[in-house]
Amino acid sequence: MAQIQIQHIEKSFGDFRALKGIDLHIQDQEFLVLLGASGCGKSTLLRIMAGLETADVGHIHVGEQRIDNLAPRDRGLSMVFQNYAVFPHLTVFENIAFGLRMQKKPQAWVEKKVQEVAELVHLEVLLHRYSGQLSGGQRQRVALARALAVEPKVILMDEPLSNLDALLRLEMRAELKTILAKSQASTIYVTHDQVEAMSLADRIAIMDQGVIVQCDTPIEIYRNPATTFVAGFIGNPPMNFLPAVALQPGVFEVAGMRLAGPTGYEALTLGVRPEDLHPASEGLTLQADVIEPLGAHTLVTALQAQGVFRAALPSDMALSPKQVLQLQPDLSRIRWYDAAGRLVTV
Known part of the structure; x- marks a missing residue:
């Protein structure tokens, strides 16, 4: 042994x-x-x-x-x-x-x-x-x-x-x-x-x-x-992060979206991987600043005030620079992190 x-x-x-x-x-x-x-x-x-x-x-x-x-x-x-x-x-x-x-x-x-x-x-x-x-x-x-x-x-x-x-x-x-x-x-x-x-x-x-x-x-x-360190280290491209502010216990405002989250926190960080974002009629609003066709998918990068944000979208989706996109995160795949960067369970 x-x-x-x-x-x-x-x-x-x-x-x-x-x-x-x-x-x-x-x-x-x-x-x-x-x-x-x-x-x-x-x-x-x-x-x-x-x-x-x-x-x-x-x-x-x-x-x-x-x-x-x-x-x-x-x-x-x-x-x-x-x-x-x-x-x-x-x-x-x-x-x-x-x-x-x-x-x-x-x-x-x-x-x-x-x-x-x-x-x-x-x-x-x-x-x-x-x-x-x-x-x-x-x-x-x-x-x-x-x-x-x-x-x-x-x-x-x-x-x-x-x-x-x-x-x-x-x-x-x-x-x-x-x-x-x-x-x-x-x-x-x-x-x-x-x-x-x-x-x-x-x-x-x-x-x-x-x-x-x-x-x-x-x-x-x-x-x-x-932790947010691990989330940002594992994955290519890595996980995206967005600030989340509590509107009421268990409900957070995240980049214009209202999402259910953990109770007992006034502010958290939401993490979502690029492949867990999908085109929708409403949701997170992003401008496609960089478009990279990668065969299996197209990587879209948005250069925001709070940092770089990426989405892996279907390769057959028509995209153009500066296009404004509405993206909805897969709610079963989002993750929440506290002020110390530690994973919070819902």
């Missing part, structure tokens, strides 16, 4: 507090993504798990074993880096076999295991080649195969697809999910790319300024972001 328990991890670099008490429980064979902008602390947490950094406070357990006091080689983890770290002077076979040779496995075991993982990542016909003869996607597979060959309890991945072009990233995402599911290892994956996070993760832990602000399934985070 490779359940991972991260308990109150803190880390500072001089006066800068990179991690401010991280608590996280990861299930056996779970694929957990650490998602956040640059500088939020996600890579620091991963490096502490790998033993490349030392926490100031806190403990990490894998199964029943505490690992933060062990040398990196004794932790039972494998790591895949952003730059692949494939050895150019070794063949694909020897790159994959590197960890097994460090463990002094017999040659017959090495050959058997390398062949198994090479087939898993579709490299079996390239075992004799050197890294300079490989594409970026093939080098990424080599790095993944090397990590899998030692049969780790946990695989740590630090933005492993960020150096690939967009089409190859799409292909590798699908392959990666299949390969790691077959490996039966628990995976912790760091990225700043929300599409990667949404498509790969069983759960996503969203980090901001050294803390985890929400940890849940991708669909739950998308539908019910816990």
Whole structure:
């Protein structure tokens, strides 16, 4: 079993507090993504798990074993880096076999295991080649195969697809999910790319300024972001926000609309995603300042006094610049946030 328990991890670099008490429980064979902008602390947490950094406070357990006091080689983890770290002077076979040779496995075991993982990542016909003869996607597979060959309890991945072009990233995402599911290892994956996070993760832990602000399934985070930060970070384009003022208990005025909302508040912020706005005879009035046909839908941007507002409208809808639109939000999809930016349930 490779359940991972991260308990109150803190880390500072001089006066800068990179991690401010991280608590996280990861299930056996779970694929957990650490998602956040640059500088939020996600890579620091991963490096502490790998033993490349030392926490100031806190403990990490894998199964029943505490690992933060062990040398990196004794932790039972494998790591895949952003730059692949494939050895150019070794063949694909020897790159994959590197960890097994460090463990002094017999040659017959090495050959058997390398062949198994090479087939898993579709490299079996390239075992004799050197890294300079490989594409970026093939080098990424080599790095993944090397990590899998030692049969780790946990695989740590630090933005492993960020150096690939967009089409190859799409292909590798699908392959990666299949390969790691077959490996039966628990995976912790760091990225700043929300599409990667949404498509790969069983759960996503969203980090901001050294803390985890929400940890849940991708669909739950998308539908019910816990804070305005999460709502504005997840989604492309992100959620729109509008000020809401109470006219009476449970009834709010929002951009000329009267909407039922939570009781007990004089003012709230309404959040609505661009795809949850629909053309109507009445509702929110917007001027289409920018029109972007995107195939599946047309993205309309309105530049308002209170900020940018976007709507994803049907691609066959006739639209022109400066056109005034009436849009009605899907009332089952709107979300309310208090003055501190926290989700309020109705």
